[in-house]
Amino acid sequence: MSTTKISVKNQNLLWAVSGGRCQYEGCNKILHTDILTKKKYNSAYVAHIVADEPNGPRGDLLRSKELADDINNLMLLCDVHHRLVDKVDVYGHPESRLLEMKRRQEARIIRLTSIAPDMSSEIILFGANIGSHNSLLSYHTACETIFPDFYPANDCAIELGMKNTALTDNSQIYWQAEEENLNSQFAQKVKNRLMQGNTIHYSLFALAPQPLLIKLGVLLNDIYNLKVYQKHREPSVWKWQQTSTTNGYTFQEPMDKTKIPALVFSLSATIGYDRITKTLGNDVSIYEITIDTPNNDFLKTEKLLSDFRYLTRIALNKIKSHHGSVDLHVFPAMPISASVEFGRIWMPKADMPLVIYDENKINNGFTKTITIK
Numbered sequence: 288m289s290t291t292k293i294s295v296k297n298q299n300l301l302w303a304v305s306g307g308r309c310q311y312e313g314c315n316k317i318l319h320t321d322i323l324t325k326k327k328y329n330s331a332y333v334a335h336i337v338a339d340e341p342n343g344p345r346g347d348l349l350r351s352k353e354l355a356d357d358i359n360n361l362m363l364l365c366d367v368h369h370r371l372v373d374k375v376d377v378y379g380h381p382e383s384r385l386l387e388m389k390r391r392q393e394a395r396i397i398r399l400t401s402i403a404p405d406m407s408s409e410i411i412l413f414g415a416n417i418g419s420h421n422s423l424l425s426y427h428t429a430c431e432t433i434f435p436d437f438y439p440a441n442d443c444a445i446e447l448g449m450k451n452t453a454l455t456d457n458s459q460i461y462w463q464a465e466e467e468n469l470n471s472q473f474a475q476k477v478k479n480r481l482m483q484g485n486t487i488h489y490s491l492f493a494l495a496p497q498p499l500l501i502k503l504g505v506l507l508n509d510i511y512n513l514k515v516y517q518k519h520r521e522p523s524v525w526k527w528q529q530t531s532t533t534n535g536y537t538f539q540e541p542m543d544k545t546k547i548p549a550l551v552f553s554l555s556a557t558i559g560y561d562r563i564t565k566t567l568g569n570d571v572s573i574y575e576i577t578i579d580t581p582n583n584d585f586l587k588t589e590k591l592l593s594d595f596r597y598l599t600r601i602a603l604n605k606i607k608s609h610h611g612s613v614d615l616h617v618f619p620a621m622p623i624s625a626s627v628e629f630g631r632i633w634m635p636k637a638d639m640p641l642v643i644y645d646e647n648k649i650n651n652g653f654t655k656t657i658t659i660k
Contacts, residue, residue: 289368291339292357294479298333301361306396308332311368312388318365332369334362336385344377345385362389398435408437408488408514410444411477413503414497415465429492432516432525437488445480447472447496447503457649462656465499473506481509488512492525497626498643498656504630505659513631515592520584531587536598541576544609545570545617548639550602552629553577554585554621563618566644566653571616574606586622595625600632607639615639618653620646633659 309316309331316322318331326566338346354360362385363374410433412424426444433439447469455461459613489510493500507513516525536554549571550559560573574598578585586592608613615638619626633641641659646652 288524291335293361294356296359297356297358300358301363302331304358304393304396305363306400308363308392308396309368310362310389310392311364311507312391314365316365316366318363321350329354330365332364332366334361334364334369334373336362336382336389336400339632343346344373344380345382346592352616369490382509395521399438401435402548405487406437407440408433408490409440409480411491411493411555412444413447413493413495413500414428415448415499424492424494428525429490429516432492433490433514437490437514447476457647459654459656461591462498466502466657469499469502469506471586473503477506477510478517488514491515492622493627494518495623496645496656497621498645500616500623500626501619501630501641502657502659504627504632505635506630507627508631508633508635510529515624515627517586517622519587520578524589527589528587529592531585533578533580533585533587533591535594538598538602538605539577540605541572541574544572547571548610548613549573549616549618550575550606551575552617552619552621553581554625555581555583556620557581558618558620562646562653566618567616568582570612574602576602581620583622586625592624592628596632599629603638610639612639614642614658615641615645618644618646635660 306313307317307319308317319329320327321330322544335343335355335361336345337354338344339349340346341348341351343351347616372385393606410426410429412426412429414424426439429444430439448465449595489507489512491507491513493503493515495503517527518525519528547567547570549567551560551563551573554577557577558575563573564571576595586595603615621629642655643657643659644653645656647654
């Protein structure tokens, strides 16, 4: 039990630097509001790291009195963790461990409160079944990912996509239902916000088949302040990385540009041209955007995504210059963010209509899914 009366100045300072939350690692309990009744009251304990008496927890003959009212020796704790560090497990909580808890928690509060008021971002989550797998998207993970560049504008995300559907992407009914649902939910949940102009920035996290991601990109075309995130495999995070081993993209054009135009994205995997002719026949002019070694985890940096947008915009212009405004048949094998950005750069008044295909093992090849006009 503390015998020192902590000065009001240091009590107030401790409440400020801790953000009014328990400083024990992993706790973060708010200490001025009851989580059930929402009543305001003080449930905090101002705890000493080095006890104010030599015979107290982590006490010292010389330093106990010196540090008795020192802000650097004080922690704000909830009842549970105050008892844990001072009574239940004193040995497991040496001075060094508690000082590190205090340092990390106060540094986190500084980072959080340093974000400018205009750096809020509305989080959009879009999930749809991929094969037999349901999409796993987390608002909590999205919040962690956008920080420290942005903070969530609301305490919940804008969720698009159908939940708990039994439909799978090997049937045409699936594509019709998902596209109709996406159009409807986008109009209700996103377009209204855009028209009101209340949100400055949006952050998108999506896990869905590529045709739906392209369609979502088309719908998001008018959101200029949008950041699209990419789920990486190594490391398993959504945050954009600083470096990549990929050198860049190449755009390959066919010798004969008089046939049915097809645009192939061989990025996350290689798409053999025989699979295109199997679907469209031999009367096809195949254009391709690819990388040296296609793989499903190459798109690590925002710079690579920007380069993809730039090259794809050039490709769409070139293809139209040769073929006019006929349908462009698109065969995608590309990452999430690239699929969305392809839809975003497509211009409805200027570009060729898109016929999007999806490869499914059950259907033994590519099948037509969504048409964008």
